[in-house]
Amino acid sequence: MVKYFCNTADIRSTWDHVVSAFWQRYPNPFSTHVLTEDVVYREVTADNRLLSRRLLMKTNRLPRWAEVLFPTGMSRSVYIIEDSIVDPVNRSLTTYTWNLNHTTLMSVEERCIFRDSVEQPATTLLKREAWISSGVYGFSRPIQEFGLARFKSNQVKAMKGLEYALSNLQGETPQRLLRDTVKDASEKAKEAAKSLASAAAVPQKPQQYV
Template structure:
């Protein structure tokens, strides 16, 4: 089974500002678990879309109950690959992220779509989805529950980090976005349609 997460939020900043702030989020006091970020690949397509691949390193502290079952030599860092597609014509910015190591223990795939708000053109609408799974026999449910709880906590920090970058770049007129509405399913596979099911990340290199 897969744990599924969905949220939507209105960011009270223009799409251009959000797009610019996204690349300048780190470091910030809300995302101290992000250690490094490196651009691996970047190109502009013939239709003027910006394609980027980045490698991020984050801390990966295990919960206390898990430390009894997994070796102390297990890396405490997670390597995250992030692919992004920027469409400046349609003002759409999509990111795909997934972890490269510890995938048997827990796999987390995330998709975020930043678009200009239809109702408020001076705002940006963010739609975030995540799929969390584990292949550890006998502990997969507990690990997925832990992964979902940690993901919820980290996505709140990510929003605050983005707000922090917006404030640094454009002043303190940007207010914190309202708490996003969240929906989750315990048996996500039964509810996912082909349009929303996790897709294999697109490869550019």
């Protein structure tokens, strides 16, 4: 049994600005649970799509009833892989994220698609989906319910964080911002890849989910 979540939203900003803000949304005052982010892979394909993989670390506070069931020494941080594909031709940004650790307790997979709106000028359409599952026998249902409630809360914070980043970009040229961001992230990726090359759980190349 898997809990499924889906919603859509209209972001009142151009697709170019949304993509630029996407790379610069951390840190922000609405996502203090996101502790670190590192680019571990980046590539521009022959058809000009930008493929990226990032590793994020977030806090993972358990509910009180779960703290009774699980060891006190259990890590309270969760590692997240985020694959993204920027398609400038079709003007879309697709992201796919999932957690690397605590997967038996709870697995959360999320897909977001940001598309340029044809009907509404200066508007970006967002479709967000999530699949939440648990492998804890006898407790999977309450864990999934908790995970769904937390996901809904976090996705509201994520939208506020994106809006915060968009407000910081007012008056800037999105094409220049994206170019500079890619350049900086590529340099970080070279450093991060050296330390993560031996990590079997982090494959080198992002999967293309679209």
